[in-house]
């Protein structure tokens with residue numbers, strides 16, 4: 001019988017409380033979402049700056065559809081590249097302080113595309129942070145390069161790896177902000193070690209873009225990292241920027257190389273021109289509305305201050321806070337009870353996080369208010385308290 005593992009693995013996932021299910025929302029408008037006729041305060045959205053419903057973005061989208069239609073209808077090297085895409089790439093290069101940019105249809109494909117293209121043989125070494133996103137792991141380990149992981153944010157461990165590598169071209173792969181902990185990579189220290197060992201640096205800033213830096217351009221700006229031609233940045237549009245797609249920013253030759261050799265770029269339909277226009281409008285708001293970043297910071301401080309001291313939280317420097325519960329079953333219990341109190345939070349379990357570190361992932365956005373945050377913290381105190389009593 002073919003594919004008997006499908007049923008077996010599904011059953012195993014269920015037995016281990018690790019089965020994954022989608023929920024069908026009837027409405028999701030920033031701060032609130034509606035599921036099965038009930039309204040919840042949404043603390044699971046990546047719309048960090050609260051821009052998904054912004055009129056300026058919607059208008060640009062609609063105008064883009066009126067001008068270009070609903071799709072690019074082609075890959076970028078055929079007829080899928082328009083003035084809207086070109087303008088977006090130029091604006092992004094300016095914002096990210098890079099020589100050039102290239103658009104991808106998602107962050108997942110951008111990460112896989114870059115690592116597959118650069119990892120062309122075993123002379124290339126990839127050095128990934130232990131907590132790097134699935135798309136970076138897949139891109140690196142499915143390539144022909146030698147891929148290794150270093151302990152999370154452990155610069156000495158990275159240095160050891162770089163000093164002992166036999167690879168002649170090396171790329172250090174980090175995130176700006178880590179998606180399940182909300183902490184940042186120490187980019188300046190990592191860059192120093194990379195430079196000292198003739199390695200390039202790749203920063204996936206999916207969760208830093210829009211949220212960090214005085215102009216919202218991300219973690220590198222927030223940490224005063226000078227962007228030179230050995231830094232590659234990747235950012236997704238589906239989170240703070242509130243559209244869809246992704247960008248890779250790097251030096252002139254690298255981007256030209258990707259246009260010629262990156263299979264994910266070459267053989268995939270370009271994002272729609274309307275989406276490019278909407279993304280351009282969003283970037284202007286990200287740069288301009290510093291109050292959104294300031295509000296996230298204030299609300300995050302309020303949330304942490306209101307939590308009981310006994311509750312473990314991750315060392316956040318962003319919109320993301322991991323409230324550590326521990327076991328999968330306890331985390332599911334807490335998420336379910338918080339839902340009954342009107343809060344929508346996702347239980348994050350292995351393999352997304354380490355076994356024993358299952359957590360509630362709280363994302364704070366500029367759409368939330370002080371009352372949302374205070375009542376959430378009080379409810380978490382109560383629910384986790386009850387859960388620990390039951391153990």
Ligand SMILES: Cc1ncc(COP(=O)(O)O)c(C=O)c1O
Pocket residue numbers: 105106107108109111133135175179204206207236237238245246
């Ligand atoms: C760190 C990180 N990189 C890449 C991605 C993938 O981006 P996208 O959703 O645009 O495919 C995500 C999204 O979950 C992410 O968290």
